[in-house]
Amino acid sequence: MEFRPDLIIPELYQLLLIGALFIQGIADRPWMPRVGKWLSWCAGVGILISAGSLDLNGLIFVGSYRVDTLSQFFKFAVSFGFAVAVLNATRQPTLEKEKHCEYFMFMALSAWGLMILSSCVELISIYLALELASFSLFPLVPLRSGEKGAAEAAVKYVFFGAAATAIGLFGFSLILASQHTTYLIDFMQKPWAWSEAPMAVAGLTLFLCGMLFKLALFPFHFWAPDVYEGASNETVAYISTMPKLGAVVVLIRLSMLLKPGLEITTILALLAAVSITYGNLAALIQTDVKRLLGYSTIAHAGYVMVGLTAGTTEGVAAAAFYSFIYVIMNFACFWVICRIATDGRNLKLDDLNGLYKRAPGLALVLAVGAMALVGLPPTAGFMGKLFLLTAAWNHSYNWLVVIAAANIAISIYYYLNLVRHAYTKEAPESTPTAVPYPFFSLLWGGLLAALLILFGILPGLVFKALPPSL
Amino acid sequence: MEGLDLPVLSILIFFPAAACVGLFFMRSAQVVRVFTFAVFALEFIFAFPLLRFRLNTPGFQFVERIPWVEGWGLEYYLGIDGIGILMLGLTLFIFPLCVLCSWSAIATRVKEFHFCLLFLCSACVGLFSALDLLLFYLFWEATLIPVYLIIAVWGGSERQYASLKFIVYTLAGSALLLVGIIAFRIEGGTFSIPELMGRDYPFGFQIWTFLVMALAFAVKVPMFPFHTWLPDAYAEAPTAGSVVLAAVLAKMGVYGFLRLSLPLAPLASQYLAPMMIAFSIASVLYGGLMALGQSNIKKIIAYSSVSHMGFVTLGIFLFSMRGFQGALFQMVSHGITTGALFMLAGALYERSRSYEVRENSGLGKYLPAFMGFWGFMAFAGFAFPGTNNFVGEFLVLVGAFESNIWIGALVVPGAVLAAAYMLRPTQKMAWGEPCNVMEWKDLNVREWAYLLPLAFIVLYIGLAPTLFFKVMNPTLNNLLEMFKP
Structure with missing residues (x-):
């Protein structure tokens, strides 16, 4: 098992970006090019590199680092999301100029952590990658000038994150004590039923808490709406999408253990059901757009879990597909929010009024994004939900499928609210009429919306990169 | 193929x-x-x-x-x-x-x-x-x-x-x-x-x-x-x-x-048919009664829709050839006549800015062509013989009586109600006291253009339904085969 650097080209490239950002951050030269400009291009190249390495396969670093279709797919998703997040944040109004480098460096570092996480097949490395991804996010939250709420949000995020980590670590120790290994591959041979290995089950449950915190699944969701409200729009666009990918990939790796019928799977199914219902019900009454999307995140975390509880390759493929699609649809919505909030404030639903007149293109992007989040055809959100529910049917959690489907009807109300305000209400006279950078905002927003429709009509394009045999 | x-x-x-x-x-x-x-x-x-x-x-x-x-x-x-x-x-x-x-x-x-x-x-x-x-x-x-x-x-x-x-x-x-x-x-x-x-x-x-x-x-x-x-x-x-x-x-x-x-x-359809028939009859009667109580033209048409669609679902769950045929006829006919009635109501609204019957009364003198079309469609709406709805409703009624005399007896009042709720506003609109003086303009060319094809279809289906039977019968026969004991 020799070291093969060609297997980790996307990670190396991302590390290169981080290094460049670091150097630019400590340097003090007036002629330095604007960081947002070159980084957007380089992040774009990163997508191509990840796409080029989709077919790689191998096992390195003493068997703890697995490069396979699953990990490469998620690396691709991460680099795609990173590029969109960078583009989205380049024109951030609430970030001082001198902090741009650091901001993007931490963001890149977090994305790097997620990339590594998607390849880890050993508990210690999973833990390290996870912490890399989370710790780099903590400094991003308070970077919002002139907003006291941001500091509060950051404190909440750190405390919640630290507590979740501590619990996860404790669970990790229990697993190690009872199963005597940290390799996921060896876990397969071990019993995971309460009657046979109670300590391991308790440990795994606690370890999962760390993941569920990232995923914002009920009951680890409390931070989500508050942090979303406090952090800047651009930061939230990143936090609400990307860490989910990391959590999902680890859960997918662990899902081999989560056979239907085991206590731990039942717990997860239960949490998923509560999460979906709670998230949707709480979102109904929100008037702050970011809080609304925060609760929607909680609901969507539950949807992804539906696929994972199936314990089949279809379920895993569906969950991977859905989390990728979720990144696109959430970014589409946040793209519009960030473009409209020209001064970086938190948007209320009423701020969307009359958007169809002010920015017809953005209104359409928002409509497509919201309809994808509901799960209406012909968007990719529909296909994602369909695959999740199909995969989970007849795997002993049919009630979960019914609850998940019934929740689509609840969620239409608040997602439709976004569309309703944008399309059917008139803006007051005082609202500024134009959105700055119309070409820039329309081009990339339109691209996200087009992707949502494209993957809705031809979901096979994504599944090609994601064979169900894992 | x-x-x-x-x-x-x-x-x-x-x-x-x-x-x-x-x-x-x-x-x-x-x-x-x-x-x-x-x-x-x-x-x-x-x-x-x-x-x-x-x-x-x-x-x-x-x-x-x-x-x-x-x-x-x-x-x-x-x-x-x-x-x-x-x-x-x-x-x-x-x-x-x-x-x-x-x-x-x-x-x-x-x-x-x-x-x-x-x-x-x-x-x-x-x-x-x-x-x-x-x-x-x-x-x-x-x-x-x-x-x-x-x-x-x-x-x-x-x-x-x-x-x-x-x-x-x-x-x-x-x-x-x-x-x-x-x-x-x-x-x-x-x-x-x-x-x-x-x-x-x-x-x-x-x-x-x-x-x-x-x-x-x-x-x-x-x-x-x-x-x-x-x-x-x-x-x-x-x-x-x-x-x-x-x-x-x-x-x-x-x-x-x-x-x-x-x-x-199929098994469940037959097993639950009594429930569906009960809902259908309730739709027919409830829709008719509600339509009778409305003063807004659009609401009258809306509730009449509930009633008509009750006939359709009733026809389906009778599981007889007459019922199926009637249901399909009623589907097409309801689409034509209700669509036409809504279009007429819309045309009227453009003139009087109101859907209330009392603000659109006494039009017979001012809008003869409009009232002609309205009257015609209203007659079709309550299944006057010779119009399209008659074929559908009649077949459903026949099917209902064939299957059970009580079902038939229960829906007949629905058919009578239809005449009442359609004729009452029609009478007021045509011959009522003109309430406000305004410039009434009769139908223009565009309105003639979309009403004439509708009227033609109403009569065509009503008088020569054979072609439609030919189209639908093989499929319906096939469907009915599944329910033969």
């Missing part, structure tokens, strides 16, 4: 959706209207190859089948039979008229309005030709957003409330339909409707899938007691919205019963 080179159904589905793109490049409202009308007219012409539809063949024709998402069993599978082609014809016939009837009524955001209409047309055509369960569901849900926007943006004063109620109601109805579809996929191993038909599913499975499907379809039809969204949505929608809702979307529900519920869950 023999000599079939063109994928006719695909063209019909994608042509309006593709034409949407053209709207982006247009500025003038008038150009948009002409363009959309031209697209729908072309769409109608593109449907001419469907005239090669072979009578006396029960199976699906014009079939197109391409694998879509491999590994998940999704297929792009289209085809029509005797039921589908009638619904398709109705859809293609109604949409161009919708453009005409909103020519002057829709003055704001004209482009978006026609965008919605084109998109909606694609979805409706797709729905009536889909033979893949999932494709069916996809088109089913795809109709929601355009209709929502049509009501919410161009509707009356209560449009926000009405549109939200509409979409939440329908989505709540159809959310569980998805679970049912998935269950069929797992149980039957495919999404293809023809292959799923005629298998022996366990009785319990049939019961719950039937109930799930029935909920979705009953909300859309709508059947009593799931009808409460209807008066608001129908009354608040702009004219074209009401027309499409009544003429096409309501048919989607019944079509769902015929295409999915009956063939896929």
Whole structure:
């Protein structure tokens, strides 16, 4: 098992970006090019590199680092999301100029952590990658000038994150004590039923808490709406999408253990059901757009879990597909929010009024994004939900499928609210009429919306990169 | 399929959706209207190859089948039979008229309005030709957003409330339909409707899938007691919205019963038929009584819709040839006459800015042509012999009496009520005291242009229904075979 650097080209490239950002951050030269400009291009190249390495396969670093279709797919998703997040944040109004480098460096570092996480097949490395991804996010939250709420949000995020980590670590120790290994591959041979290995089950449950915190699944969701409200729009666009990918990939790796019928799977199914219902019900009454999307995140975390509880390759493929699609649809919505909030404030639903007149293109992007989040055809959100529910049917959690489907009807109300305000209400006279950078905002927003429709009509394009045999 | 080179159904589905793109490049409202009308007219012409539809063949024709998402069993599978082609014809016939009837009524955001209409047309055509369960569901849900926007943006004063109620109601109805579809996929191993038909599913499975499907379809039809969204949505929608809702979307529900519920869950359909018949009779009587009590013209038509659709569902769940035929006739006829009545109400609103009967009374002298059409359509609405509705309603009644004299006896008052609720406003509108002095202008050329074809069809179906029997009989016979003991 020799070291093969060609297997980790996307990670190396991302590390290169981080290094460049670091150097630019400590340097003090007036002629330095604007960081947002070159980084957007380089992040774009990163997508191509990840796409080029989709077919790689191998096992390195003493068997703890697995490069396979699953990990490469998620690396691709991460680099795609990173590029969109960078583009989205380049024109951030609430970030001082001198902090741009650091901001993007931490963001890149977090994305790097997620990339590594998607390849880890050993508990210690999973833990390290996870912490890399989370710790780099903590400094991003308070970077919002002139907003006291941001500091509060950051404190909440750190405390919640630290507590979740501590619990996860404790669970990790229990697993190690009872199963005597940290390799996921060896876990397969071990019993995971309460009657046979109670300590391991308790440990795994606690370890999962760390993941569920990232995923914002009920009951680890409390931070989500508050942090979303406090952090800047651009930061939230990143936090609400990307860490989910990391959590999902680890859960997918662990899902081999989560056979239907085991206590731990039942717990997860239960949490998923509560999460979906709670998230949707709480979102109904929100008037702050970011809080609304925060609760929607909680609901969507539950949807992804539906696929994972199936314990089949279809379920895993569906969950991977859905989390990728979720990144696109959430970014589409946040793209519009960030473009409209020209001064970086938190948007209320009423701020969307009359958007169809002010920015017809953005209104359409928002409509497509919201309809994808509901799960209406012909968007990719529909296909994602369909695959999740199909995969989970007849795997002993049919009630979960019914609850998940019934929740689509609840969620239409608040997602439709976004569309309703944008399309059917008139803006007051005082609202500024134009959105700055119309070409820039329309081009990339339109691209996200087009992707949502494209993957809705031809979901096979994504599944090609994601064979169900894992 | 023999000599079939063109994928006719695909063209019909994608042509309006593709034409949407053209709207982006247009500025003038008038150009948009002409363009959309031209697209729908072309769409109608593109449907001419469907005239090669072979009578006396029960199976699906014009079939197109391409694998879509491999590994998940999704297929792009289209085809029509005797039921589908009638619904398709109705859809293609109604949409161009919708453009005409909103020519002057829709003055704001004209482009978006026609965008919605084109998109909606694609979805409706797709729905009536889909033979893949999932494709069916996809088109089913795809109709929601355009209709929502049509009501919410161009509707009356209560449009926000009405549109939200509409979409939440329908989505709540159809959310569980998805679970049912998935269950069929797992149980039957495919999404293809023809292959799923005629298998022996366990009785319990049939019961719950039937109930799930029935909920979705009953909300859309709508059947009593799931009808409460209807008066608001129908009354608040702009004219074209009401027309499409009544003429096409309501048919989607019944079509769902015929295409999915009956063939896929035959045992449950028969077992639960008494419940469905009871709901249907309740719809007929309740809709009629409510219509009698309304003073708003659009609400009268809306409640009359509930009543008429009650006849349709009743016909279906009688499980007799007469019942089936009557139901299909009533579906087409209701689409034509109710659509026409809504268009007339819209034309009236453009003149008096009111839907109230008392503010539109005494028109016989000022608007003779309008009242002529109104009277004619109102007569058709209560199934006067010689009009299209008569054929359908009569057949359903015959079927009802054949199956059980009490069912027949219970729906006859519904037919009588229809005469009462249609004649009462007609009498006031024609000969009542003219309430306010204003300049009444009779129908213009555009209005003649969309009313005349409707009137022609009303008489044609009413007087010479044979062609329609020929189209539908083989399919209905086939369907009925499944229920022969």
